[in-house]
Amino acid sequence: MSRLLILGPLAGPLGLAARMAQGRGAAIAQADTVPAALAHLRGPGADLALCHVGHDVAALLRGLAAERIACPVVACGPEEASAEAVEAVRAGARDFLPLPPDADLIAAMLEAAAGVTEREAAPVARDPAMLAVLARAAQVARAEASVLITGESGTGKEVLARHLHAASRRAARPFVALNCAALPETLLESELFGHEKGAFSGAVATRKGKFEQADGGTLLLDEIGEMDPRLQAKILRVIQEREVDRLGGGAPVRVDVRILAATNRDLLAEVRAGRFREDLYFRLDVVRLRLPPLRERPADILPLAEHFARRYADANGLPRRALSPAARASLAAHPWPGNVRELENAVHRAVLLAEGAEIGPEAIELTPAPAAPGQVALATGVEALVGRTVDDVERDLIIGTLSHCLGNRTRAAEILGISIRALRNKIQDYRASGLAVPAAHGYAD
Structure with a gap:
């Protein structure tokens, strides 16, 4: 279930947006002021914040950055509020949602923020290879053991994780997912473990991390193989002791969380290479579910x-x-x-x-299949690049990939092998130079 925080009154068009989101399975929380919104994000947390442009969107974004809270913000307001929309996006808002809201835009907004909805979480499977995976998942869903989900990028590891949670004894409690590759180390640490007031410059109040937000439920650590070894040690301690040390905290906080981890890497090879802790690997690999490629x-x-x-x-x-x-x-x-x-x-x-x-x-527009091992690739693609600058080639590659992904920034960044932040910076540069950048289909860009 997606968690949506709305900053603004639940009346009129904004209230309609809230009801539409609820109809799509989202859990709604509301705040009247920026400080109240930040207080909620420090505690229960949210997958997405929807902020009316009548509030100070930039102040909310500054507060999130200062307190190391990684929550996407979508600004909203009447369609004629174009100046406010531009200002909000320049300040760092992910998108702008016109009001009155459109149900399809709400659905796309929630999907972009939280991956798949609970309604869509059941995997589609007819092939014996996938049916075998789901049968094994059914055997362990109601257990408390950690599960390591492996598979190539794009195979549906988060879908399977949500399916495990929905079939578990924790289904009525939160499912919280965190992509360990999407955040820098300092921000990831705060997201995971939370912090106490004064733990660092900008920490104006105590904040719960993902472990505490998932208390009683399930925490998915996606792309766990990308995590820094120092944080791996802290994760191991949480699993062993069932308690979290907030940044700047004086006493541990007890948590009851089932851990699911997902990776497209060979973690055992990472252990042998010294990049992943062996003790954490065996803690996570109690049960392994390998998702076969399509x-x-x-x-x-x-x-x-x-x-x-x-x-x-x-x-x-x-x-x-x-x-x-x-x-x-x-x-x-x-x-x-x-x-x-x-x-x-x-x-x-x-x-x-x-x-x-x-x-x-x-x-049906399909991407050409890559050359088979040992096959000589056609030279025409490389020859076509000769005489062009690296910046020009990079620009065309980024815009072409965005078009291929229907404007979905997260997927485009994964294909390009860069961070979402780096992609957004490039997009801002292109727009500033007057280039048209593909918008995310289904909601305002």
Whole structure:
């Protein structure tokens, strides 16, 4: 369940936005002032903050930065408030949501902030390889043991983690996810363990970290293999002692959390290389669930494609259309190096581009498969770059990747291998120079 904090009165258009979000499964909290919003984010926390431009959006963002709280902020207000919208985005707001709200924009906003919703968390599976994984997951879902979820990028590790939580005895308690690769070390430490007032410059009050926010429930540590060894040691202590030491704290805080960890790395190889603690590895690897890449579960390709076609037709207010036999054949024959995420993007595009009663092959735009090992790649791609500057090539690559991902910044950053912050900085530079940058489909950019 997504956790949404609304800064502003729950009346009129903003109240309607809250009810729409609730209808999509979000848990709503409300604050009347920036200090009250910061107080909530220090305690229960939220996956997303929706702040009306009648409040000081920049002050909220400054407070989050000063207190090392990583919560995305979306500004909102009447469509005619263009100057306030620009100011909010320049101050660091992720997006601007026009009011009165549109239900589809609300849905896209929540999905962008929190990945998948609880309603969509059940994995789609028909292939024996994936059914075997789900059978093993069902065996351990109600246990308290830590679970290590492995698999290539885009295979659906967070979806499986949410499925485990929903089937566990902790299902009524919070599910909290944290991407360990998305934050710098100092911010990640505060996000995980929280801090006491005065722990560092800007820590004006005590703040609960993700372990405390997930108390009684489940904490997913995504991309755990990217974590600094110093923080690995602190994670190990929390697992062993079931207590958290806040930054600047004098006494530990007891927590009751089930740990799920996910990684696309070979953690045992990382242990051998000295980059991951062996003792933490064995604490996390009580049960291992390996998600097979999509190429190893071919019977899931078409059921997943049909699932995404229905989802994105509904999300965009379009009629549901079946995939034509030729479109199905095209999807089934593709190797899907980007796994389920690539398939989702391809079907989303097809839903938007298709014309007629069916989704035909002309709407299916697929990324060419990479060259096989030992195969000589065509030289034309490299030759086409000769004579161009690195900045020009980088710009075209970034804008092209954003277009491929329908404007989704998180996915584009993953494909490009850069941080979301670095991507946003590039986008700001391009916009400042007058270039058009693809907007995230489904909500304002």
